[in-house]
Amino acid sequence: xxxxxxxxxxxxxxxxxxxxxxCRIVMGPTTMDRIVGANMVGTKTTVLLVIIGVIFGKVDMxxxxxxxxxxxxFTGAIAAARYLRHKGRRGIVLASTSEESxxxxx
Amino acid sequence: MQKLFATIAVIITGAILxxxxxxxxxxxxxxxxxxxxxxxxxxxxxxxxxxxTYLDTRVPNVVTAVLADYRGYDTLFETAVILTAGIAVFAxxxxxxxxxxxxxxxxxxxxxSGEFSTSDSDGEGRHRVVVGTACRVxxxxxxxxxxxxxxxxxxxxxxxxxxxVVLGTSFILLALAGGLGSALGRLRxxxxxxxxxxxxxxxxxxxxxxxxxxxxxxxYGALSGLLQTGGEEMARSHGxxxxxxxxxxxxxxxxxxxxxxxxxxxELKGGL
Amino acid sequence: xxxxxxxxxLILAGLVFFLGAGVxxxxxxxxxxxxxxxxxxxxxxxxxxxxxxALYQMRDLxxxxxxxxxVLVALKMLVIIAFLYIASATSTSALAEAGWEDGNDxxxxxxxxxxxxxxxxxxxxxADLNRNSTHDSQP
Amino acid sequence: xILPLDIILLIFLVIAAVVALKLRxxxxxxxxxxxxxxxxxxxxxEMGAVDVAFTEATVGAGISGALMIATIFKTARKSSD
Numbered sequence: 001x002x003x004x005x006x007x008x009x010x011x012x013x014x015x016x017x018x019x020x021x022x023c024r025i026v027m028g029p030t031t032m033d034r035i036v037g038a039n040m041v042g043t044k045t046t047v048l049l050v051i052i053g054v055i056f057g058k059v060d061m062x063x064x065x066x067x068x069x070x071x072x073x074f075t076g077a078i079a080a081a082r083y084l085r086h087k088g089r090r091g092i093v094l095a096s097t098s099e100e101s102x103x104x105x106x
Numbered sequence: 107m108q109k110l111f112a113t114i115a116v117i118i119t120g121a122i123l124x125x126x127x128x129x130x131x132x133x134x135x136x137x138x139x140x141x142x143x144x145x146x147x148x149x150x151x152x153x154x155x156x157x158x159t160y161l162d163t164r165v166p167n168v169v170t171a172v173l174a175d176y177r178g179y180d181t182l183f184e185t186a187v188i189l190t191a192g193i194a195v196f197a198x199x200x201x202x203x204x205x206x207x208x209x210x211x212x213x214x215x216x217x218x219s220g221e222f223s224t225s226d227s228d229g230e231g232r233h234r235v236v237v238g239t240a241c242r243v244x245x246x247x248x249x250x251x252x253x254x255x256x257x258x259x260x261x262x263x264x265x266x267x268x269x270x271v272v273l274g275t276s277f278i279l280l281a282l283a284g285g286l287g288s289a290l291g292r293l294r295x296x297x298x299x300x301x302x303x304x305x306x307x308x309x310x311x312x313x314x315x316x317x318x319x320x321x322x323x324x325x326y327g328a329l330s331g332l333l334q335t336g337g338e339e340m341a342r343s344h345g346x347x348x349x350x351x352x353x354x355x356x357x358x359x360x361x362x363x364x365x366x367x368x369x370x371x372x373e374l375k376g377g378l
Numbered sequence: 379x380x381x382x383x384x385x386x387x388l389i390l391a392g393l394v395f396f397l398g399a400g401v402x403x404x405x406x407x408x409x410x411x412x413x414x415x416x417x418x419x420x421x422x423x424x425x426x427x428x429x430x431x432a433l434y435q436m437r438d439l440x441x442x443x444x445x446x447x448x449v450l451v452a453l454k455m456l457v458i459i460a461f462l463y464i465a466s467a468t469s470t471s472a473l474a475e476a477g478w479e480d481g482n483d484x485x486x487x488x489x490x491x492x493x494x495x496x497x498x499x500x501x502x503x504x505a506d507l508n509r510n511s512t513h514d515s516q517p
Numbered sequence: 518x519i520l521p522l523d524i525i526l527l528i529f530l531v532i533a534a535v536v537a538l539k540l541r542x543x544x545x546x547x548x549x550x551x552x553x554x555x556x557x558x559x560x561x562x563e564m565g566a567v568d569v570a571f572t573e574a575t576v577g578a579g580i581s582g583a584l585m586i587a588t589i590f591k592t593a594r595k596s597s598d
Contacts, residue, residue, distance in 0.1 A: 003382060003434065006389075008519060010427070013393055015525040020400035022529060024412070025552065026536055031545035032409050032477040034536075036416050038552040039469055040403065042578070043420050044396075045555040046458065047427050049574075052563050054431055055519060060447055061262055061567055063454045064255070065558075065574040068268075070461040071248045072275050072575070076551050076582030077469035078237055078282045080544060081476035082378045083586050087594065088479030169568040240468035244461070263567045268575045275579030282583070361580055369587035378590050 004055055011051045014044055035080055042073045163342040166261045173265070174346040178324035182309050185353050189306050192360035196299075199372035234283065241283035248276040256354045260343065266350035270357025277362045286366060286377040295366075295374065298359035305356030312348050385434040392426030395419050408485040409477045417470035424462050428455050519563050526563070530556045541596050547585040554581060 021044075024037035046069045053062025131138030142150065155168060155176070165171040173181050252272035259265030281289035313324040321328035326345025327338035335341045370377035402415025432455035435448045533553040540546040554577025561570035 003386075006386060008521065010389055010393065011519070012521045012525065014396065014427075015522065015529070017393065017396050017400050018529070020404040021416075022532055024403055025549055026532060030409060030477075030480070030482055031542045031548075032473070032480050032482055033412060034540075034545045035473060035476075035548045036403065036409070036413055038548040039473065040399070040416050040420050041552050042555050043424055043462065043466055045559060046462065047424055048559055049562055050428060050431055050455065050458075052519070052522070052559070054434070055563075056565070059431075059435065059451050062562065063451055063458075064258075064262060064264065065562075065571045067251065067454060067458055067461070068255075068272060068571070068574050069578050070458045070465060071244060071251060072272065072279075072579040074240075074465040074469035074472075075275060075279055075282070075579050076548060076586070078279070078472050079378060079583045079586040080548060081237070081472035082282055083544060083590050084476040084479040086378070086590070088476070088481070167568075236471045237468060240464050243464055247461075263571045265568075268571050271572075271575040271580055275575070275583070278579070278583050364584060365580075365587055368584060369590055371591045378587050 004057070007051050007054045011048060011055070014048060014051070018044060035077070039077055042069070042076075046070050046073070162339060163346065164339045165343055165346060167259065167263065169263070170259045170265050170346065170350075174349050175324075175326065175342055178313070178349070181349070181353070182306075182313065182324070185306055185309055185356050188360050189302055189356055192302055192363045195364055195367050199367045200374075201372040238283045241279050245276050245279050245283075248279070249273055252276065252354075252358075256350055257347075259350050260347070266353030267357055269350075270354035271361060273354065273358040274361030274365075277358070278365045281365065281369075282378065286370065286374065289362070290366065290374065293359070293362060298363055301355050302359040302363065305352040305354070305359070308352030308355070309349050312345055312352075316345075381433060381437045385430040385437075388426050388430030388433065392423040392430065394423075395426060396423035399423060409482040410474060410484045413470060413474050413477065417466065421463065421466045424466070425459050428459050428462075432456060518565070522563050523560070526556055526560050530560065543589045543594055543596050544586065546596075547582060547589060550585070551577060551582040554578070 018041060021037040021040040024033050025041075028034040028037060046066050049062050049066040049069065050059065053059040053066070056062070136142070136150075155172060159168045159171045160166060163171045163175055165175075249272075252269045254269075255264040255272060256266055256269030259269070277289050277293055280292065312326065312329075315332070316325045316328035317323050319328035319331070326342045326349075328341075329345055330336070330338045330341035333341050333344055335344060366374055366377070396419060399415055399419025402419060403412050406412045406415055432452040435452045435455070439445045439448070530553065533549055533556055537546050537549040537553055540549060554573060558570050558573040558577055561573060
C-alpha cells in the first residue's frame with residue numbers, strides 16, 4: 001500500500017466524517033447551525049485540496065489555492081456576523097440605524 | 107399552480123438535456139472536434155497546443171498562454187464584460203447627494219480619513235477588536251499573495267483574474283473589519299473607477315501597440331523590437347504578463363466597487 | 379519509512395479529532411456548544427493532518443534537486459496552518475457573537491439563570507432593548 | 518479523476534444545492550451556497566482542471582458570499598416564495 005492509496009483513504013474518511021456537518025446543514029434548527037456546518041465544510045476543503053494534490057503528486061500546484069482558501073475562507077463568516085450585528089433579532093441599537101432612516105427617506 | 111408549471115418545464119428541459127448527452131463524443135474519440143486537428147492538420151488541436159505553447163510563448167502553463175495569447179480577443183472582451191457589470195451596478199445604484207444634504211450627514215466624514223481603526227463612527231469599537239486584529243494580519247498578506255498569483259500565472263495556475271479577485275477580497279475584508287470608510291480611504295471612489303477603466307485600456311493598448319508595428323491586433327510578438335527581448339517568444343511572454351496586469355486592475359476595482367455599492371445601496375456610507 | 383509512519387500517525391490523530399468535532403456538532407444541545415465543538419476540533423484536526431502531509435514532503439531531503447521544492451511546499455503548508463489558526467479562531471468568535479445577536483439562547487440547567495440575557499424579568503423585553511441600557515438600568 | 522471522492526462529492530453537491538434552494542432564510546441560503554462553491558471547487562480539483570478550480574476557489578471563498586450578504590443586507594432577509 002503506497003502513500004497515495006493511504007491519501008485516498010484519508011480523503012474518503014474526511015468526506016465521510018463531513019456527514020455530521022452536512023446533517024447540520026440539512027436539519028439545523030436555526031440558521032446559525034447551518035452557518036457553522038458550512039464553515040466546517042469550508043475549513044476541511046483546504047485539507048482536501050492538499051490531499052488531492054498529494055494523490056496527483058503535484059502538491060506544489062495545489063498548495064497555492066489551498067493557501068488562498070486558508071486566507072479568504074473567513075470572509076463569508078465575518079460578513080454574516082456583520083449582518084447580524086446590524087439586523088439581528090436582539091435589536092442592538094446602533095448609530096447606523098439612524099443612517100437607515102436617512103436611507104429610507106432618500 | 108405556478109410552481110407546478112415551473113416543475114414540469116424543468117423536468118422537460120432536463121429530459122431533453124439528458125437526451126442530448128447521447129450525442130456527445132466519447133472519451134478519446136479521434137473524430138471529436140477537440141481531437142480532429144487545427145485547420146485541417148493531422149495533429150489534434152489539444153496535442154498541437156500542448157506541443158507548441160512553450161515553443162511559441164515560453165510560458166509553461168498552457169492555460170495562461172491559451173487564454174491570454176491564442177484566445178486574446180475572448181479574454182479582452184471578458185474583461186470588458188466585467189467592466190460593464192461594474193459600470194451597470196454603479197449606474198443603477200449610486201446615489202450622489204447635493205452639497206447641502208451632504209453637510210447634514212457630514213458626521214461620517216471622519217471615518218473616511220483612511221486610518222485603519224478598530225473604533226469608527228459606529229461606536230461599536232469593542233466588538234471589532236478580534237476581527238480587526240485578525241484582518242490587520244491577514245489583509246497585507248492577502249494582498250502580497252494576490253500579487254504573487256498575478257506574477258506567478260506563467261509557471262503555475264493563477265493569473266490576472268484570480269489575483270485580482272484576491273486583491274478585491276482583501277479590500278472587502280478591510281471594509282468588513284474597519285467599516286467601509288476605512289477601505290474607501292485606501293481605495294477612493296475616483297481611484298477605483300479610474301483603475302477599472304485603466305485595466306481595459308492597458309489590455310487594448312497592448313493590442314493597439316502591436317497594430318502599430320504592422321502586425322495583427324494582440325499579436326504580442328511584434329513588441330520584440332520595443333522590449334529588446336531578442337526573440338518574439340519572450341516578447342509574447344512579456345505581453346501576456348502586461349495583459350494579466352490589466353485584467354487584475356479591472357477585476358480588483360470592479361469587485362470592490364460591487365461590494366461598496368451593493369452593501370450601502372449606493373450611498374457609500376455606513377454599510378455592512 | 380519512519381517519516382512516512384510518523385506522518386500517517388499524525389494524519390490518523392487528526393481524523394480522530396475530526397470525528398470528535400463531528401460527534402460534537404451532531405449531538406450537543408445548543409448552538410454555542412456546537413460552535414465550541416466545531417471550532418476547536420476542526421482547527422486541531424486541520425493542524426494535525428496538514429502537519430502530517432508536510433512531514434511526508436520532507437521524506438527525501440537527500441536529493442538536492444527535489445529538496446528545494448519539497449521544503450518550499452512544506453513551508454507553504456506551515457503558512458496554511460498559521461492562516462487557518464488566525465481565520466478559524468476569528469470566524470468562530472465572530473459567528474458565536476452573531477449567533478447571540480440572532481436570538482439563540484444557550485441551554486441552561488434548571489435552577490440556573492441565563493446570565494447572558496440578564497435577569498429573567500428583563501429578558502422578555504430584551505428583544506427590543508439595548509443590551510447596554512438594560513445593564514445600566516439595573517443599579 | 519478519483520472515483521470514490523467523486524461519488525461522495527457529487528452526493529454532497531446535490532444535497533447542498535437542494536438545501537440552498539429550499540431555505541426560506543436568505544442568509545442561511547447564501548452560506549449554504551458558499552458550501553456548494555467549496556464542493557464544486559473540490560470536484561474540479563479532483564478532475565484535474567486546476568485553473569478552473571483556482572478561479573472557483575477565489576470567487577467562492579471570497580467574493581460571492583460577501584456580495585450576496587451585502588445584497589441581503591439592503592433587501593429582505595426572508596424570501597417571499
